Amino acid sequence: MTESTPSIHTPVLLHEVVEGLGTPRVYLDGTLGGAGHMLAIAQHAKGKLTVIGLDRDPAAIKRARALLEGKAEQVILEHTDFRNLDLALDAHSIKEVDAILLDLGISSDELDASGKGFSFLRDEPLFMTMGNPTEQTFTAKDIVNTWEEETIADVIFGYGEERYARRIARNIVNYRAKKLIETTFELGEIIKMSVPGMYRHGKIHPATRTFQALRIAVNDELGALKSGLSKGYERLASGGRMAVISFHSLEDRIVKDFNKARVAEGATITTKKPITASPEERAVNPRSRSAKLRILVKP
Template sequence: MKHIPVLLHETVSALALSPNSTVVDATLGGGGHGREILRLLGPKGTYVGIDADPTALANVSLPTEGARIILVNENFRNIKSVVTEHQLQPDAIIADLGWRTDQFEEGGKGFSFHNDEPLLMTFGDPSKHLFTADDVVNEWGEESLRDIIRGYGEERFAGRVAKAIVTAREQGRIKTARALADIIAAAVPSFGRPSKIHPATRTFQAIRIAVNDELGALQEFLKEGFSALAQNGRFAIISFHSLEDRIVKRFWNEQITSGQAIRLHKKPIVADDDERTTNPRSRSAKLRVIEKI
């Protein structure tokens, strides 16, 4: 399935780019936002695409003429080192915190609960991570599992799910995403299941966040990205769940309260009815933008 970027025109428009702008796209992904950005940049403009997943850089298709293009395989938490290495000061920074469709459907790392894939859930090379989803599921204690499932997944039945995982692994190691999903589905009572998502969705989210330290990386990215941003530069973030959005909102408010930034929109921008219909993943997307002063 082709990945469709969310809030594409709203996001790029909010960056207020000129042909000579330097733009950091901190989540290159499939290049959807990148192609639209490059359409607005001239030969003196610079586009930096960052992604922790090396397959994104290998597979992305971007225009070969026009602005200078720099692609970097790196976690966006290290944005400061990326711009310092290339001696750049961004006029705009964008990050889409969602996931590419192909990462779930074709990644082979256990992100999708529909596939018999190994439990990895790492953005990049599993060997560069402290632990994988397999370690979390098969080695972490019941209390630790419950805490991350409740805290990162906001799963109301975290205790039941954690207990079911621990009980199941006593019979043998849980090796695949589908096996884990079946265990979770059996643990979540039918009366407590959300109507529009798989009962394993929240637990998979929690494990993925823990494996990749997503919230810690986001906090570091916001701090280092804002520090690197040029005066009058714009910083745009698209979030998809409340944990991310809460961190972004809090950081934005801190910069505004301290007199370092201004809010460009009173409320976050969300997808209109047409986009929600054609691209269902946009339903939970929120775009927040600030300008550094």
């Protein structure tokens, strides 16, 4: 896949996000991806807005440029982590924004077509970085080949909530004593032989949780989220809204706790329970099944 290929990502909870964020004058999308949400929000505001899109993946930024041209009064796209959103806004002299969206994790473009090893269904090098990997980049290959067994187990258990984390870590270390672990298929096989037969044929692929854990660790996703939430809220105008879509309990807990603390200071939330996908959306987009949307309104 190249930057000129259209995005294959289907935005989740699209209608709910557009309805929840209304018609902002200045909209910041910290996770631009295939720009599906941004485009819908720009169209909803009839192009009368400034949009700022950030992404850690340079391919997403390049792909979105042509798509967004002329869709807003000002289109600013930056290849950066949303934990640096303050710097991105400063660089364009934007003090405040009316709406923010963080749609967490990776896009289908990254999962299915980046060649960076996010999916256990494709045989690829074990990078798992959202940015473009270079010789110096920290990757999943570094974790499985150099970290201590106990630390690997802690990552897989802590970020993947994988109950066979210790067995998987043990087998990773045994395997690498003979040969470096270089590809997704090699890691997938190690995981498969670490879990009981029943689990191998369960509802989710046995490698799902371990791959999620490694991806979170490689990209420090939870650290980025905490930092992005604080910085985003700081730059939100009074009455501004910050929407976050999370895909697993670790992320959702961070968002829920952050919102709760702001509510204690006078902010409001639009719904007590997170918004989830309708049965219709779940049926056509399996990715939406674990999505939870929470919206915070600044006083």
